Amino acid sequence: xxxxxFKLDGRVALVTGASRGLxxxxxxxxxxxxxxxxxxxxxxxCEEIEELVRETGRRFWHVxxxxxxxxxxxxxxxxxxxxxxxxxxxxxxxxISQRHPPEEYPLSxxxxxxxxxxxxxxxxxxQAAKTMLERGRGKIINIGSVMSYEGGLNIPAYAAAKHxxxxxxxxxxxxxxxxxxxxxxxxxxxxxxxMSHVLQDDPVRGPQILDRIPVGxxxxxxxxxxxxxxxxxxxxxxxxxxxxxxxxxxxxR
Ligand SMILES: NC(=O)c1ccc[n+]([C@@H]2O[C@H](COP(=O)([O-])OP(=O)(O)OC[C@H]3O[C@@H](n4cnc5c(N)ncnc54)[C@H](OP(=O)(O)O)[C@@H]3O)[C@@H](O)[C@H]2O)c1
Numbered sequence: 001x002x003x004x005x006f007k008l009d010g011r012v013a014l015v016t017g018a019s020r021g022l023x024x025x026x027x028x029x030x031x032x033x034x035x036x037x038x039x040x041x042x043x044x045x046c047e048e049i050e051e052l053v054r055e056t057g058r059r060f061w062h063v064x065x066x067x068x069x070x071x072x073x074x075x076x077x078x079x080x081x082x083x084x085x086x087x088x089x090x091x092x093x094x095x096i097s098q099r100h101p102p103e104e105y106p107l108s109x110x111x112x113x114x115x116x117x118x119x120x121x122x123x124x125x126x127q128a129a130k131t132m133l134e135r136g137r138g139k140i141i142n143i144g145s146v147m148s149y150e151g152g153l154n155i156p157a158y159a160a161a162k163h164x165x166x167x168x169x170x171x172x173x174x175x176x177x178x179x180x181x182x183x184x185x186x187x188x189x190x191x192x193x194x195m196s197h198v199l200q201d202d203p204v205r206g207p208q209i210l211d212r213i214p215v216g217x218x219x220x221x222x223x224x225x226x227x228x229x230x231x232x233x234x235x236x237x238x239x240x241x242x243x244x245x246x247x248x249x250x251x252x253r
Contacts, residue, residue: 008232012035019048030091037061042065042068063080068096068112075127090125095143097195100154114157138182142183144166148185169242185244186244189248
């Protein structure tokens with residue numbers, strides 16, 4: 001039965017940045033599809049997603065880790081495996097956004113953004129691949145952006161990191177596809193989360209963005225969960241290295 005391919009019963013999914021926003025929605029979707037959830041965030045605030053996951057009857061672990069600190073990431077997946085015994089799905093979602101004109105962009109912020117979005121995604125993928133390659137199966141989902149295709153305004157580090165994530169997705173997919181790991185990238189458009197409130201509330205940019213979205217509204221966080229479940233499930237076993245936009249038509253304009 002086709003719907004059985006989407007089931008994730010017995011699998012363990014690690015979602016970075018699961019404390020709120022798109023990460024929380026994807027973590028809940030994966031749990032509703034049957035997966036136990038490991039939520040990674042830098043703050044201790046994961047009570048909401050913990051309650052939501054436990055309501056589905058799945059197991060939940062919270063791992064506190066500042067992904068912007070390479071030392072914090074050392075041995076992260078081994079620590080997770082000690083608790084869960086297995087890891088089937090990795091969603092590299094955690095992110096930050098900083099806006100400055102390029103000529104004023106502080107290098108310290110550039111490095112931090114690259115660390116959280118790009119370096120941590122590679123680091124965790126490399127760590128997760130060890131167990132996934134051993135077992136000959138695994139799903140890695142990177143969260144890019146429409147800025148994996150476009151330059152945006154005053155977000156040079158974010159656009160560079162999101163383009164790089166699309167490239168990393170393709171490179172890892174080429175290396176690991178034959179060995180049972182699917183690596184793909186979800187590229188969201190404009191979704192209502194705490195990260196995007198600064199744009200939504202901007203009296204100039206807010207209406208400009210809304211006007212440019214063909215479907216005429218911002219995305220709701222729960223609208224990304226289905227795509228994540230698909231890419232985490234056996235229904236997407238022949239997808240490797242894809243960057244999939246979910247953007248209300250933004251990139252088609
Ligand atoms: N919202 C959009 O319109 C949109 C569009 C395209 C792409 N995206 C991408 O989607 C992803 C999620 O964005 P969002 O809108 O859901 O953002 P959000 O609501 O601000 O959530 C960001 C998440 O990342 C975690 N995080 C941030 N810095 C971290 C760090 N150093 N270490 C560990 N965790 C960290 C946060 O948890 P803590 O604060 O507890 O650490 C939080 O759970 C990001 O990669 C973003 O670039 C979003």
